[in-house]
Amino acid sequence: MSSPDKNRQDRDDIPPGATLREHVYDGIEEYDQRLPNWWLWTLYITIIFSALYWIVWYTFRAVPSDEERVTAAMQEIEARRFAMVGEIDDDTLWAMSRNPNVIASGHTVYRDQCAFCHGDDLGGGMGGGLPLDDGVWKWGHAPVDIYSVVRDGSPDPTKGMQAWERELGPRRVAEVTAYILSYHDPENMETAQDSPGRASER
């Protein structure tokens, strides 16, 4: 650090009205100027804003957080989907079974929950899980009959087919039913001849 130059204020490379501060570092000098008002006010407003923000956001929690808003939106979407599932009928299930997005979600459910007993290819599996690809249905061949077996379980409680509604919710029950239906056509569905569920045949 070199010693300050006594005559620095008089130098002609300094703008009028400006003063130089005493120090010099590596030949770098500094004006001693008042900060411009726009700069100072930006700082003051920022400070005031941060105080208000703290009070509104953290002290009173007056504004819902991003997470709360996303959760609320998700709940509403889920509620609407449930409402849609409430009106489930044969036509809806057939239409869902031709929708690639529904089939994809239904396939995921099937693979995770059903394939063990009904086979990866729906051909039947462990524990007496009936084949789901043969177009022959024990408890009625209408899509809503099949939907009911998945939702409420087999009407015969001695068989190992549980009710899935509580675990999966109505939407995923409908999706996995649609996935199964995607292997079938309305013309090639029948209720098994010796079916205890024949009474419900339509």
Ligand code: HEC
């Ligand atoms: C623990 C083994 C097991 C699991 C897991 C299982 N099932 Fe079943 N499922 C059965 C059995 C056993 C039956 C036959 C019930 C009967 O005889 O009434 C059956 C019957 C069915 C039927 C009626 C078939 C027909 O021919 O009428 C459908 C549809 C069905 N299951 C779908 C599903 C779906 C969808 C899942 C997954 C969400 C699933 N099952 C998971 C064992 C299982």
